[in-house]
Amino acid sequence: MSEITNIGVVGAGQMGAGIAHVAAVTGLSVLLADADLARAEKGKASIVKRLNRSVEKGRMTAEDAAAAAERIRPVADLDAFDEADLVVEAVSENEDLKNAIFTRLDGVCPAHTIFASNTSSIPITRMAAWTSRPERFIGMHFMNPVPVMKLVEIIRGLATDDATYAAVDALAGKMGKTTVLARDMPGFIVNRILMPMINEAVVALYEGIGSVEDIDVAMKLGTNQPMGPLTLADFIGLDTCLAIMEVLHAGTGDAKYRPCPLLRQYVEAGWLGRKSGRGFYDYAK
Numbered sequence: 001m002s003e004i005t006n007i008g009v010v011g012a013g014q015m016g017a018g019i020a021h022v023a024a025v026t027g028l029s030v031l032l033a034d035a036d037l038a039r040a041e042k043g044k045a046s047i048v049k050r051l052n053r054s055v056e057k058g059r060m061t062a063e064d065a066a067a068a069a070e071r072i073r074p075v076a077d078l079d080a081f082d083e084a085d086l087v088v089e090a091v092s093e094n095e096d097l098k099n100a101i102f103t104r105l106d107g108v109c110p111a112h113t114i115f116a117s118n119t120s121s122i123p124i125t126r127m128a129a130w131t132s133r134p135e136r137f138i139g140m141h142f143m144n145p146v147p148v149m150k151l152v153e154i155i156r157g158l159a160t161d162d163a164t165y166a167a168v169d170a171l172a173g174k175m176g177k178t179t180v181l182a183r184d185m186p187g188f189i190v191n192r193i194l195m196p197m198i199n200e201a202v203v204a205l206y207e208g209i210g211s212v213e214d215i216d217v218a219m220k221l222g223t224n225q226p227m228g229p230l231t232l233a234d235f236i237g238l239d240t241c242l243a244i245m246e247v248l249h250a251g252t253g254d255a256k257y258r259p260c261p262l263l264r265q266y267v268e269a270g271w272l273g274r275k276s277g278r279g280f281y282d283y284a285k
């Protein structure tokens, strides 16, 4: 497999824009698509804003920022992806939507194009089977915010071949990321370990073992974490935390992954964390 120089990113939201940003800074040509051209352009505008902030903070020259922005081309349609060496899919976490996107891409992209998904919870092996190229299908799980977070979890599906893994692993390294290899099992590595810890923090609150503040201070100072688990849950979004616990519970059938009833109740109340103004903490003030 020759080197990856052209990439397509589908989904110009939080993650897709972050992936396009880092790819462009790395020197790759990036096609950026969303549901329509206006949304793809909005994604690019958010990247340009971040690049300008990097210039203001002295982390990057104005020339480099302009050159990176120049390398990102928002497109109206996936038809433009026929020259991509790699497509990274980062559309909303909805299985039917991802299926439609990959089915479409499979018809548009040449045989050598690698398909990567940034999914947090859908099995890579299942997604790969939607296409005619399961050997060139892989999970590339970036962390949020992509320009800041160093890790990429790489997930091999059952059929992913060695050349695909090597090419994607090398590209992530070129993008300045450290990679880990995870088996295609529910939650991969990070969410398999992180989410039960967050869920257990909610259980501790539910059982009255400690207050919100005391649980966070205990874990912050007692285990040297940069933020407590309830603060982190509010940052991630309690609906996302619940959805991932549901995937772990359903995917393993193991009762130890049962979502805490209090977590479910917060989500039902619309207390989703920072994004809704209230979660375990109140952000209205």
Ligand code: NAD
Residues within 6 Å of the ligand: 010, 011, 012, 013, 014, 015, 016, 033, 034, 035, 036, 039, 090, 091, 092, 093, 094, 097, 118, 119, 120, 121, 141, 142, 143, 144
């Ligand atoms: P987001 O809502 O910010 O972005 C999703 C984008 O998909 C939106 O811009 C939306 O317009 C677009 N989209 C919807 N329908 C589309 C279509 N038909 N064609 C093209 N684009 C379409 O969500 P996000 O947080 O960026 O998450 C994207 C993916 O990344 C999900 O699979 C999620 O599980 C995964 N992920 C998220 C995080 C996180 O912390 N947010 C971390 C790792 C992985």
